[in-house]
Amino acid sequence: MLFILFQLGQDRYALDASNLVEILPLAQVKALPHAPVGIAGIIDYHGVTLPVIDLSDLALGHPSVARISTRILIAEIATGRRFALIAERANRLLQRDATDFVEPEVTVEAAPYLGPITRDDSGIVQWITPQKLFSNAVCDALYQQAREAA
């Protein structure tokens, strides 16, 4: 399996490449006032409005720094249901089997998207499941909002 690596703070995380449609450079995002924590706003993706989730804001509480290595990843969690993720230092790939990942000893209830972990030369990498970034209710609300804003 191919994984895209990115960073939250100093730690490294991985997204399954089969969940991703495209990796884009960081772009201007239209903000949504009163949006839940982690929602940076919406973007116009080739005529389709997608909600944008800032992973750094969601997990650490501060927005991603605008750098060249900070990118927008278009993720598809179900057919036709896509959203954009802003991830810092998303410029490396990792080739691993699903069996190389082990469940961590500690799980965090507030962050169900944190998955199993693996190791490489530079340390620990944790698998992020984009399907679990939000509960279904928040997800539905997001798409409603994105549609209305478009």
Add this chain to the structure above:
Amino acid sequence: MKLHDCWKQIGTWGDKSCPQLAEAVHCRNCPTYSAAAAQLLDREVDATYLAQSALEIRTVRQTVARDTDSAVVFRIGAEWLALPSHLVHEVGVLRPIHSLPHRRSATVLGIANVRGALLICISLHALLGIDKAPVVTSASRTLVHERLLVVGHEGERLVLPVDEVFGVHRFHAEQLGETPATVAKSTATYTRATLPWRDKTVGLLDEQLLFYSINKSLS
């Protein structure tokens, strides 16, 4: 931003005195080099960059129709026709066609020797009902060569003598037009679609129907 460009001083593009070169062979394999690349990617971006990439993401993608299909265009009498390229095995020069005894059919001309194989020759003129009358050649097109089209369908090979072969014409399926229903000629029966070619309209032959009729005339 200041980069320590060791690759230009002691590395591959420098005097090659770096001790790590013995192991890495080329600077592109060295972790110092990729760390410098990562450092370049960590540059902060400005509003122009964000606006520019937002514009690129916003642009609705245009699908371009490519010429994905191809057909061999040839002439029968005054009619320009086409057959899908995958059916045409070769275009040969005219060879003697030996008639078959006790065959009265106008469609079956006889057999011809194509590279040692005896193949049955079918007259498209007779099958499609087109006169063999020679077209008036203009001054610019004086040289016209008759050819033999060797075609294959479901493992069976046949020879179709034609009056002229243009060559392979590439097109996209969207370019195909409907066969005009008002044309009562038998050519129209065998035409699957019309294809614009140069300033003319070429009839793309329906291979299923064509080979069905040929097989029927052979039995």
